[in-house]
Amino acid sequence: MTSPKQISLGLSMRYLGYHAAAWRHPSADPDGASKLSHYRRVAETAERAKMDMVFLADGIGLRTRDEPEGALRRSHQVFELEPLTLLSALSAVTKNIGLVSTASTTYNEPYHLARKFASLDHLSGGRAGWNIVTSWSEVEARNFNREKHMDYELRYERASEFVDVVKGLWDSWEEDAPVFDKESGIMLDQSKMHTLFHKGKHFQVEGPLTIKRTPQGRPVLVQAGAAEQGMEIAAQHADVVYSMTFDIPTGRKYYEDLKSRMAKYGRERDELKIMPGLTTFVGRTRAEAQAKFDQLNDLVSPELGLSYLYQTLGDLSAFDVDGPVPEPPNATIKSSAGRMLALARERNLTIRQLYQTITPGFGVRYVIGTPADIVDNMQEWIEGGAADGFNLCPPVLPLDLDEFVELVLPEMRRRGLFRTEYAGPTLRDQLGLAKPKNRYS
Template sequence: MADPRQMKLGLSLRYLGYHMAAWRHPDVPADGAIHFDYFLKSARKAEAARFDMVFFADGIGVRADDKPEGSLCRDMKNAELEPLTLLAALGACTSHVGLVATASTTYNEPFHIARKFASIDHISGGRAGWNVVTSWSEQEAWNFNRDAHLGYEERYERALEFVEVVTKLWDSWEPDAFIRDKASGVFYDPAKLHVPHHVGKHFKVRGPLNSARTPQGRPVIVQAGASEQGREIAARYADVIYSAPHALDAAKAFYADLKARAVRHGRRPEDLLILPGITTYVGHTREEAAEKLAFLQRLIHPLTGLATLYNHMGDLRDHDLDGPVPPPVNPSMRSMAADLYKVAQTENLTIRQLYERAAAGNGGRILVGTPNEIADDMERWMDEGAADGFNLCPATVPPGVDDFIELVLPELRRRGRFRQAYEGRTLRENLGLLPLDPS
């Protein structure tokens, strides 16, 4: 019998955890998100546990209004460290775990992104990854000389060209271009320099990048959009997909679609790894796990709950909290809104129940149970063609991280589903991705 397929695992370290009331938990430092040591401890735990990567989602603004009134001052999503600065610092303090962060294609320029992530890849010895997003909120637009966000189609059109330019810049130099021959006085071989000279609809970038080719060839590209345009960017360029389906059938359909698209773009299915997000509440018994969730649910203020749904479902203040969930109206995050509404319809949830569901995992899928039950679910998604691994979005940091490492990982290892040791030194190696062709 063939060995079971091993899963890849990322650890998402946004804010203080993925439960909206995480900051109120007695074992969570309420000011942790602005302290380097807070993230360093978690990154080192992830490395000791042999996670593939730590993942920092990001927004370039406080992406919330005071809707309903009085909710914003109760939100922990308002002060955090800038993630690329954080990655560089973590790269100097860790040795194996991958380092991935979000950077927007709407409010950056390709040269900035190419250079910064190339530098992080060099600093970390080949462990950098860029999570490609287009940004989505008006609040971010207001920080960049705009009164309104770019239109949906324009954002994704720009993003596709943006990634194309970044990859061209990363390919400016062949691996052995810099010969640095003191005797001859030749610093680099001009035949191994490739100036992009990119001219497109959104960007005109000559290049080359003032960075040597990185230890990975290029930093790993991660993509988190589930829209049609996002899937096309992923199929062409991404190495890892961070997805957020709630149901197994939807996850299988997404998985099959992305793998098929990759093949149409001349890639192998295994060149694209799909890691759905999960938030776990685990205990030695199911009752213990359920109480961990219930404890946090009791910390949700109703205004925080309604604010959690606002960007996905619209303003629900005029609806009965214990009544049915209405269809979303002009959501800013379309795919997530559709997923939430489908869950509400399928399970006949009230507005209150939906915001509790959304608050429990920041809108993502939650698993509540014993180590065996959590591992069973993860195995099923792997074996039925819905995932190549998972991005753990802990409810609280550090308690949720510790629970997963201490309770779930030993069970996954007992089943032969997760590594005992890292396979290589770079993120690309540990993910099992083929080396890049320098040509």
């Protein structure tokens, strides 16, 4: 009998959880997202559970808008810590779990970023990962000397070159370059040092990096999103992809599309893990799980709920939230508005019910049920060729992480789907990924 495929599990720990009303839950500390103690508790719980990694998404500007008026003051998605600083602190209180952070290729320089993530890899003993993004909002542009965000094609072109440069800098030193021979006075083998001398359209970077080769060879590369250019970057470079797919046929199509692109870059399919986002509401009974879901949704004010619809359907604040969803009065993205309106008509949803389909997981796919229901769903995605694992996005932290660990993980282990011990000291060990070779070796 063939052993079941092991499921990779990452934990997204941004803000106080992924539900719009997370901060209002009776168990939540509303100020937790600004406290090391909050993140330490979350990371240590995830590590005791033997999860692969914790992940901090990031934006370098306040993306939450006061649209409609009154929404901003009700949102907990405003206060957060700089992720690399936070992960460096967490590296000192954890031993095995991976530490992954977003960093933008649009508003950083390759040398600076290569140095930061190489440092984190050393400080953590080989557990660092970089989530590659290009950023997307005008707010971020205005925080970095620009009036408008860089256009779509240009920022992906820049991103591709950026990643090439960073990987080149991480190869500045071969594994055995340090000699540390006190007797002879020789610190290093200079023949094992390699200067990049990169000159491209967007960057001119000489090198070498002033950090020796890292414990993982280089930090794990993560990518998120479904843009064509982003998928090419992922196929060429990424070790992990966080995806946003909502049903198995769509997930399987994305999975096959991305993995089929890898061969032209000389890569095997198993060199990349695809991990869709997943929010879970778990209870010992289905009624208990549904009650948890309903409790949180009841804490979402209309102003905040309408803000989740604003970007697609426009301002619906003049309409009765318990009435039918109207034709969008000022839709900003007509194709998305059409899909959302079709969903509302198909399910006969009110405006309130429509925003309650989005607020539970900040747009992430969610599942409500017993531990067996949750694991059935996860296993169906894995066996259906739509995922290698999941990026868990709990509704409320640390509450829903605790309940996932207590209720869902035992069921996963009973079925042989998840580890009981770590595979080794590095993030690559947990993911089953080989250590990359230095290009000069």
